Amino acid sequence: MLDEACARAARARLEKEYLSALESSLSDQRAERVIFDALTCSISLDIMQDPVMACDGHTYERAAIEAWLSANSTSPKTGEVLESTTLIPNHSVRQLIDAFHQAAIDACGADETKAPPRRARTMSKASALYVLLAEATGAHCRSDDVVRELLRGARQHLTKFVPELQNNLLEQAQVNSQVGLGHAFSRCKVKAPS
Structure with a gap:
């Protein structure tokens, strides 16, 4: 809205x-x-x-x-x-x-x-990727504002997640990835079905 x-x-x-x-x-x-x-x-x-x-x-x-x-x-x-x-x-x-x-x-x-x-x-890179995925899997991908916002949030938190994995900080990486995905979900206003 x-x-x-x-x-x-x-x-x-x-x-x-x-x-x-x-x-x-x-x-x-x-x-x-x-x-x-x-x-x-x-x-x-x-x-x-x-x-x-x-x-x-x-x-x-x-x-x-x-x-x-x-x-x-x-x-x-x-x-x-x-x-x-x-x-x-x-x-x-x-x-x-x-x-x-x-x-x-x-x-x-x-x-x-x-x-x-x-x-x-x-075609934009995203459109080309969509076509390739659809052809390879036979499944259609969802590409809307919710997904874009979710991916944007995930990308922002990925910069912390990868170095933690590389340095064997697995517990910290797991916590940060969950927080990052939670933040991404809240930014795109995904609501769980009731």
């Missing part, structure tokens, strides 16, 4: 921001700059290929924000703590990016080699 409310607030904020910027009496050049900035990731500073919206209401390139969130729990733009690490695909920005690329191709005539390069959409 928090993620849905966060997404609604972020979408409303974006719509208001973009509409007010475009409706104001901006020169054509300024309007083009606003639109171009909306297509650019503030982390990587590249035109986005897979735009996603974070809980802070800003849109980022998926790979860039995932890398950021693996090391930080704050917004890269505002510095405020993010209430959720859920990333929502931003289809509106993706459509704008597609239109931008098409306009660039049209402006260059039929010669697409003069147009700005566009990377082909590729």
Whole structure:
């Protein structure tokens, strides 16, 4: 529910921001700059290929924000703590990016080699892993926000667990792994069936 409310607030904020910027009496050049900035990731500073919206209401390139969130729990733009690490695909920005690329191709005539390069959409590592596991086992994997949060929590605690195993501190490793998994479960709000 928090993620849905966060997404609604972020979408409303974006719509208001973009509409007010475009409706104001901006020169054509300024309007083009606003639109171009909306297509650019503030982390990587590249035109986005897979735009996603974070809980802070800003849109980022998926790979860039995932890398950021693996090391930080704050917004890269505002510095405020993010209430959720859920990333929502931003289809509106993706459509704008597609239109931008098409306009660039049209402006260059039929010669697409003069147009700005566009990377082909590729499967993410997680998607590729999902396909491999499904093909190898015949079972489908669950991949949603709960699982992502659980894995994120487990990864954070794995950095303590492995050195303890390597140093034969088995009891300490067992306790820390249980605490780590418990923390990961609580972060993803998994509730036991009653």
